[in-house]
Amino acid sequence: MRVTDRLASVWSLYADGFRNMIWGRPLWILIFLKLFILFAVLRVFFFRPEMSGMTDEQKSGHVGTQLVERAVQDTAPGTAHDGGAAADDLPLP
């Protein structure tokens, strides 16, 4: 079988499949509706990556600064906890 015939048969598999769908049609509508909500609404209006538009160098700088700024500033680690955290206070079952 020639390549073009193979491609034609693959095309007809999909085309006939979609054309003859009965119960599958509402599912495809559902899939497209969902993809629309995901990519055209949520992605565009609500889920803009915080660092979009930054170069890799800027991203490294941004995250590096965030990681340093959020570190616990106590210079004598452990001293605030020397009383020993009471695991006994945990809400055990």
Next chain:
Amino acid sequence: MTDMALIGWSRAQFALTACYHWVFVPLTLGLAVIMAVMETVYVARGDEFWKRTARFWQKIFGINFAVGIATGIILEFEFGTNWSNYSWFVGDIFGAPLAIEGIFAFFMEATFVAVMFFGWNKVGRRFHLASTWLTGIGATVSAFWILVANGWMQHPVGMEFNPDTVRHEMTDFWAVVSNPVAVSKFFHSVLSGWMTGAVVVIGISCWYLLKKRDVRFARASIRVASAVGIAGTLAVMFTGDSSAVHVAKYQPMKLAAAEGLLDGGQKAPFSIVPGVEIPGMLSILATHDVNGHVPGINDLLDGYTAPDGTEVLSAEEKMARGRMALEAFRNYRETAESDPEAASEWRRVLEDNVGYFGYGYIEDRQELVPSVPMVYWPFRIMVGLGCFLLLLMILVLWFERKNRIERMRWLQWTSLLSIPLVYIAGQAGWIVAEVGRQPWAIQDLLPVNAAVSSLDKGAVMTTFFIFVAVFTLFLLIEIRIVTRAIRKGPEAAPEASDAAAQVE
């Protein structure tokens, strides 16, 4: 100081999305095997009945697949928006498996799902059968890559931290892929999907028996599903055992929390429910040795010496090293260009303590203990329901083989009503895995308070409630479509349709 409400809402949103995604995935994995077995029987025997049976379950698979498709993409949106520090920090270690999964899932599923649904009268029987199996294999392989990424978060291996790029770089791909936590998690999760598929098929089949219609179809479906389900559940138990050993080794706090074990030791007891314990059982589960040492929450916070002489650091010591790592990281960044010699020294300090990097964000050692009731009870729910469902499937198969299943209405009702239970068990398992590893986004390296993006919590709350609304809507749509498909039932046999036509 990161806003705790922001962390809470970001975690809640991620949990909601992941739990919703996990409603669809296990049924896809389980039904794929069940319908492929049915189609194999059809190809082997040439009996059209099995073709109709396989086609009906394919229809249920298709509905579940269509509603569930792309729900995982939302998780990737959330990585970039809500967890941008985490996303950058993990580097390509997390991105590579997800990219492979995306490409693999797309090509395999787009190709073979289409052949499976559209190709019944277009391609040969064997080619169609191969496509059905490959659809299931494709979904399973996709799950593998996702769980490699998840396993790395639980037990990070095969990488080193580059303070210049502030990213982890993969140094050993094989170590990442063969991570023992990922491997046992993969088998445990995928096989629990077989269990889900089996319980759903048995439950729906029992509905037909209750309605006294499509009896041959229902009984044949019960035979295949219960065999797949029993095999899957036994394997889930086996992989759960290896999972417990890995958790004991790599995430001992999770195990201690799951058991509510304050003070550990040798011959550690397993708690069935509070106050009811099996002596030594936890040691057996965690170490495969009744004398094995299992540390409790207090041991892990205070530090202890293991029986083999290994010194396990206290929480305070780990926090001190974490602060040292972060201090070295800060100084390295400040001196990298102006004073290379000092930078080199700071880098060495960082490398010596990088394994405790995340402890530098811990203010109080109690933060290192996950919510005990949130881990303890889901673990018992998961195990308890797993045992109940195994027993149910054994009973169903037994009575089916004895030709008594049609008369046992109590068993039919129990099977039908057990459908939600298998989902509860699966969700409980994920709660144990994910709540149990708190406060870590990446075990020991990055807690959630450092991983979360600096966002307005109101924005995260808004999207949380949008998801609640959208997910509920889509779930209701799926239930409605599935219910209609079930009511309609499998295709009628040609002779039955002829008879029906004559009556009309």
